[in-house]
Amino acid sequence: MTTTGFEGDQIRMAEQRNTSKRAPRKQGTTRRRLSPEDREKEIVSGAIEFFARHGFEATTRHLAHELGITQPLLYRYFPSKEVLVERVYDEVFMQRWRPEWEGLILDRERPLKERLTTFYSAYADAVYDFVWVRIFVFSGLKGIDINGRYLAIIREKVLEPVCRELRHAQGLPDVDRIPLSEEEIELAWNLHGAFFYRAIRRYVYTMPVIASDEQAIANDVSIFVEGARKVQRQLIENGTATVSQREWVQ
C-alpha cells in the first residue's frame, strides 16, 4: 500500500540503459562508479532528453530512475533542481546559432530562392529536433526570457536579412533609404512560421509529417519568394499592403 514503485526498478533500469550505450554490467546488482566528468555528462544529457519529453515540472526521482541512478546522486552534481534546469537551458540554447548560416542568406552570387533553401535546410538540421523544439516551447510557455533573446537573434540574423535580400532581388530601394517597417518584418515571419510550424506539428503535436524536409522547405521558400514580391512592393510604396477590393479579382 505504501509502496513507492521504485525500490526494485533500479536493476531493471540499469539493464535497460546497458542496451543503449554504456559498458555492460556483469551483474545487475553491482554498483556503477563513474568519473565525475562522465557522470555529469550522463546526467546532463539524460536531463535534456527527460525534461524535453516530460517538461520541467517532472520530478528528480523520475529523472534519476530513468538515468539508472538514485535521486540523491543528482544533488552531488547539482545543488538544486533549478540549477540542473538552468544547465539544460544553457546546453540546449547556447551556440545553437551557427554564424556561418548568416552568410548563406547574404551571398548575392546565388539566386535568392537557392540561398533561402540552403539556409533553411541547414537551419533545419539543427532545429528540426525533438529536444530543441520542445525545450523551446516549454520555456516559452513558462515565460523564460531565453526565448526572447533567441528570437531577437532570429530577427537580426534572418528576418531582417530576408527582407533586405527580397528587396534587392526585385530592385526595391535599400533599407538606408526606406527603413524596414514592422509590417515588412512580419512578411519574413510568414516564411519562418511556415518553416517552424512544421517542427511544432511534428514534435509538439506529434503528428506524422511528410518525410522530405528538403522538399517541403524548398516549397516554403518558393511560395514565399514568388508570393511576397507584390506584397512587399505594395508595402513599401503605399506604406500599407491593403489590397483594394478591385485587386481581389487578381
Place this chain on the structure above:
Amino acid sequence: MTTTGFEGDQIRMAEQRNTSKRAPRKQGTTRRRLSPEDREKEIVSGAIEFFARHGFEATTRHLAHELGITQPLLYRYFPSKEVLVERVYDEVFMQRWRPEWEGLILDRERPLKERLTTFYSAYADAVYDFVWVRIFVFSGLKGIDINGRYLAIIREKVLEPVCRELRHAQGLPDVDRIPLSEEEIELAWNLHGAFFYRAIRRYVYTMPVIASDEQAIANDVSIFVEGARKVQRQLIENGTATVSQREWVQ
C-alpha cells in the same frame, strides 16, 4: 518557518476578484455563498484561465486561492483534479469549430484570396486567443489525443478544401481525377502554419506582435495564393515539386 503563505491571503484575493466583476463584499471576512450553478461556472472559467496560464501541473490550492475560495470546495464540484482538467479541455475544445466557416472557403462566387482572407480572419477571432492557443500547446506537449482529433478536422475542413480551391482557381484537374497527395496537403500547411505561428509568437513566446491581424492575414493569404500556384502545378504534373537547378535563376 512552517507558514504556507496562504492563510491570510484569502481576504486579499477576495478583494482582488471584486475589482474584476463579482458583487462587492461588504466585509472581507464574510463568506460568499453562491448557487451551485454559479459556483461551478466560476470554477470552470477560473480554471480555464488558470491552467492556460500556468499549465496543468499547477496546484489546486493555487487555483482555489486565485478563485478566492478554499481548496476543498473544488472537490465539492469535481471529484478530482483530473476531472476538472477534463472539463477544461471539453470547454475549450468543444464547439470551437463553427460549421459556417467551411462555407467561406468553398463559395466560388468570390475570388479565392478574398475567401481565404475572410475565412482566416473569422478563424482568428476564435483562435487568436490566449486561452485557446496555450491550452492547445500545453495539451499537445502532454500528448493528449484531443489535439490529433482537432487537427484531423483542420485537415478535412481547411487544408483539403484549400488545395481543391487552389486547383480550381488555376484550372488544374479535380481531385476526382488526381487525388490530393501528402505533398499537396503540406502546401496548405504553409499558409496555416504562417497563420498559427503568429498566435504562438504572441501567446506562447509572449512577443509583441504587429497590431493588425486583418492586415497580416491578408498578406499571408496573398503570399500563399500568389506563390503556391507554380509549386502546386509542378507537384501535380511532375508528381514532385523539385525545382531544377536551372529554375533557381527564376
Place this chain on the structure above:
DNA sequence: CATATTATTTATCATATGATCAACAGCGGC
C-alpha cells in the same frame, strides 16, 4: 593484499499536494 578515497546508496526530513470529513455559517421557509 591492505587501506584510503570518494562515488553511490539508504534512510530521513520538511514541505507540498491531492483528497476527505466534520464543523461552521449564509440563506430561504416558517
Place this chain on the structure above:
DNA sequence: GCCGCTGTTGATCATATGATAAATAATATG
C-alpha cells in the same frame, strides 16, 4: 426571529517531492 438545509471552511490524512546526511562499496594507491 428561529430553524433547517446546504454551501463553505478548517483540520487533517496519505503520499509525493526537493533536499540532506550518514552508511556503503568501487576504485586507486601503496
